Amino acid sequence: MDTPWATPMLYAALFIISTTAYFVYQMNSKPTPGSRIPLPPPSEIISLRIYPIKSCRGFEVHKTTLHKTGLDLGRKWMFIDAKTRNFLTIREISEMTLIHTALNAAGTELSISVQGKKDRVTIPACPSKEWLEQNTKYAKGTIWGAETDGYEYGADVNSIFTSFFGRPVSLVYKGPTPRLLAVNGAPELLGRTQNHHFADVMSLQVASQASIDELNSRLKSKGEDALTIERFRPNIVIRGGTPWEEDGWKRVRIVKPSGTGSSNPDFYQELSLPLRALQWLLGTGPLDLDVVARCARCQVPNVNPDTAVKHAKEPWDTLMKYRRVDDGGVAKYKPCFGMLCVPKNEGEIEVGMMVEVLETTDKHVYSVAKLKDL
Numbered sequence: 001m002d003t004p005w006a007t008p009m010l011y012a013a014l015f016i017i018s019t020t021a022y023f024v025y026q027m028n029s030k031p032t033p034g035s036r037i038p039l040p041p042p043s044e045i046i047s048l049r050i051y052p053i054k055s056c057r058g059f060e061v062h063k064t065t066l067h068k069t070g071l072d073l074g075r076k077w078m079f080i081d082a083k084t085r086n087f088l089t090i091r092e093i094s095e096m097t098l099i100h101t102a103l104n105a106a107g108t109e110l111s112i113s114v115q116g117k118k119d120r121v122t123i124p125a126c127p128s129k130e131w132l133e134q135n136t137k138y139a140k141g142t143i144w145g146a147e148t149d150g151y152e153y154g155a156d157v158n159s160i161f162t163s164f165f166g167r168p169v170s171l172v173y174k175g176p177t178p179r180l181l182a183v184n185g186a187p188e189l190l191g192r193t194q195n196h197h198f199a200d201v202m203s204l205q206v207a208s209q210a211s212i213d214e215l216n217s218r219l220k221s222k223g224e225d226a227l228t229i230e231r232f233r234p235n236i237v238i239r240g241g242t243p244w245e246e247d248g249w250k251r252v253r254i255v256k257p258s259g260t261g262s263s264n265p266d267f268y269q270e271l272s273l274p275l276r277a278l279q280w281l282l283g284t285g286p287l288d289l290d291v292v293a294r295c296a297r298c299q300v301p302n303v304n305p306d307t308a309v310k311h312a313k314e315p316w317d318t319l320m321k322y323r324r325v326d327d328g329g330v331a332k333y334k335p336c337f338g339m340l341c342v343p344k345n346e347g348e349i350e351v352g353m354m355v356e357v358l359e360t361t362d363k364h365v366y367s368v369a370k371l372k373d374l
Contacts, residue, residue: 037248037360040241045254045353046209047237049230052110052125053171054078054198055090056099057305058233063350066254066287068343069196070203071235073103073110073125078150078198079161080141082168087143087198090300095308099164112161112171119160123153127173141172143198149175174198183329183367184293185342191371194342205295206252206355207232207338210240215315215337224314231301231315232337238355246339247294247325250361250374254287257352288344288358292374293366295338296331328366336366 051058052073065072079088079096090096098115103125113120124131136151150172162168174197180186182201187193196203207229216226229237240246297319302311319335326336361374 037362039357039360040245042255042354042356043208043238043240044257045236045349045351045355046239047229047234048349048351049233049235049237050074051233051235052077052101053099053112055088055093055096056101056112057097057115059102061103063348065346066204066343066349067346068194070199070343071349074203074235075196075198076174078141078143078172079165079169080152080172082158082162082170085139085141087141088165088169090303091298093165094303094310095164097303097305097308099161114160114164117160117164121157121160123157127151132173136173138175139170139172144200148179148198149177151175181342184340184369184371189368189370190290190292190342202292202340202342204236204289204341204343205232205234205338206236206238206246206289206291206341207234208238208240208243208246211243211246211337214243215318218318219314222314222318227301227315228305230305231303232295232297233300234338236349236355246291247336247364248360248362249291249339249357251357251359252289252291252341253356253358254289254349254353255356256286257354285347287347287349289341290344290371291339291341292371293328293340293369294326294331294336294364295340296326296329296334296366297337298334301337326364326366328364328368331366 048061048064048071049058050061050064050071050073052075054075054077056079080086081088088096100113100115102111102113103109104111108125109122110125111120111122127135132151136153138149139152140147140149142148153171153173158168158170161171178195179197181190181194181196184190185194185196185202209229212227212229212232220226238246297316299310299316301319302314302316303309304311316335319337323335323337324332326332363369363374
């Protein structure tokens, strides 16, 4: 027998949810008239790249899920020195790019192998708590001097990599203790608390093909080979229009491409505002990103991902001549390529979706500027 007040209570709850979502959506939906830099036209996503293991080779996908912690599986694992417990990085060991990762067709298993070697290991891509308790041990490690936790795999997984590194190492899966975003993603600058996995400072980098094409034109004029954008390890690559226009982004929105039905942005715009807001809240509508900082580069892009050979000069030397564009923190002394972003909501993302710039700024300062002041 139905409870007399059940239906009214359900309607009231839906009203509260939709109203709340409406106001949240309104706050995030429109381009800001006060943008200091003209809004560029939308640009297509042409590549999605996931790097499951910190500093190791990643892979491209056509479709995945964007979480507030970054793309699905992104840097959920890392290698540590089994004795010092410190993380291992491509900055010091360029050969880490020869460690390859791949997903099976079902997306349930992650295989890890060393380039040119027959041996490989296969582990669950999304291990359950029970699996981790039975097959790993809870342990601690450090990243940039800060302690973090994880689940450490055993010799059945680590042996081939211990041989590769020439010292005892362990593969570690991120543990339950939150790891806060750093630099401009830190709570005092971002204005909210948000976590990530084993990335250095943030888990989502957006880069433009137009910008690397411009860089390559400079390299080729010096007799150097063109580079692939993989050198910069971005997660989302857009086609881009004017090179480096991403320097001025503050807020962007990712929407489905033109077409029919729900994949048509015009169709989406014709929906009632409360319904669009509810879609935004539930993660079935557009994806919003705060663009919080330029990505200050180290010399990892000098490493050829196919061979692990590090070029003595390029592209570092060329970038240093014209891409020292930020006066904040370490960025004063480094070139910038790509933008560090923080997702505001979650949902499906795929190649072909469009990135729309909602707001621009000329106030990006690495590790200094607050999001609210941009």
